[in-house]
Amino acid sequence: MMASLLAFVFSQPPDPFVPVKDLPPGTEQLPAAPLLIGAYAFVWIAVMAYLWTIWRRLDKVDADLRALEQRSAARSSGR
């Protein structure tokens, strides 16, 4: 009993580290391609979305400018 207790106390815990090369085939399968393509797609989407917001804001400012100019032209012709 003493011998089995000593064997338990001095036994090493199993090492959880397994080198990638020793993994059984099919276990390390986090594919890189979707992450890579996702990253590049995000860059494109972010740029396009930002350009779209600028275009919308420019359109609104231009519409306000036109309305203001028409209003002031109408006022000056009414004088």
Added chain:
Amino acid sequence: MGVGPHACKKMNRWFAPLVVLVGVMFFAAPFLIANAPLQTTMGLIQKIFYFHVPSWMAMYSAIAVSGAASVVYLAKGTRSADAYAAAGAEIAVLFGLMGLVTGPLWGRKAWGVWWVWDARLTSALLLELIFVAYLLVRKYGGPGSEKLAAATALFGTATAPFVYKSVDIWRTVHPKTSVVPELPNTAPGMAGPFAFSALAFLLLFLLLLAVRVRLANRQARLDDLYLAEES
């Protein structure tokens, strides 16, 4: 004071060629990146490097513009300086977001986790939040918020070098700043595609800056007309 018609004409001359150039470069970049040599330990996922690092380079450029323009605005109060400061801050948030999204996609494969609260990642997130704060101050701060926002931009600009050097100062999982300068010696095959990609991002930054400053100037003109109408 906004940018005058002469400057607008000058901008229109180089704007269209720049749009074409940036479009061609962003179309060509994936082919160059695909043909670049694979990094031995990380493999395919390392190719995120070609647009993760340039997005931070573009962010630092935008921060430099916002910071310098904020100094000019606080000193002289010129409206064009304010336009550049706002444009720089907005674009810094955009490129920062790219870095903060592409980084975890790379980290998930290379480190096994999406995010680590280490010095570089945390300080980069805080830098992004400082410039988000700049935009919030401008949007909701009411009259006179431009000066408060300019002070926020200066705070962010002063923080940026610490974020950049954080990987050299503290122990982090993130690669050090020496990776990019040493690239021509350590991996000559990667240096060309990386330089191309970095140039594409910096030109994209200039393009977005020109468009955003144009918007700011038109908004300023609209404000002037409203004020003239009221008086």
